[in-house]
Amino acid sequence: LADALWANPSLDPQVEAQAYVKPADAIEGADFSSAGAVLDGVRDILSERWAEDASLIQALREWLWKEGLFTSHLASGKDENQAEVAKFRDYFDYSEPIGRVPSHRALAVFRGRALEFLDAKLTLPVPEALNATAEPLTPTAAAQAANALAEGRIALHLNWSHSARPSDDLIRKTILWTWRVKLSLSLERDLFARLREESAMLLRMVARRSSISRK
Structure with missing residues (x-):
């Protein structure tokens, strides 16, 4: 059924799914009820x-490496005035394109x-276009806008677009x-690992050069 609906979004998913409905205990490990x-x-x-x-x-x-933002905020429940926490004050409300984050900031x-x-x-x-609105976006609205960007990228890769066909809503929700x-x-996780590795490598290179220059 998944292949059929993806190949032919003009099929009505609710109608097609009825042919697969079975009693709850008919197939072990799968729910076709x-x-x-x-x-x-x-x-x-x-x-x-x-x-x-x-x-x-x-x-x-x-x-994401080109367009994504590396962001940080004070963790919930932490006292920003506590001495150890305050050392990271510069990063309580921080955002920078991930591909251009200086190594010392990333590691901090x-x-x-x-x-x-x-x-x-x-x-x-x-x-x-959304940033230009008079009212600032709520966190939920901002997250929805970001999800829409990612959804568009995946749809583009899959060569799919919503054309108001019966299965298009299901496909969009699946994307x-x-x-x-x-x-x-x-x-x-992948991009954070890349950022951490590249930042640490750059600092090691700087340290080696500094050590050589002092000799």
């Missing part, structure tokens, strides 16, 4: 497939996070699910 449960399975199959698409993952890595944020003084995240910039559940956190 309702059309909704069947379509959840469709979502899981498609999202797993896309999340294992190496070319998609690489394209998203490159895009990672130290603060390791000490649980800071929360660090990879975020996406809010589109300029968003793939980003939020399957890809966003793993890509954040």
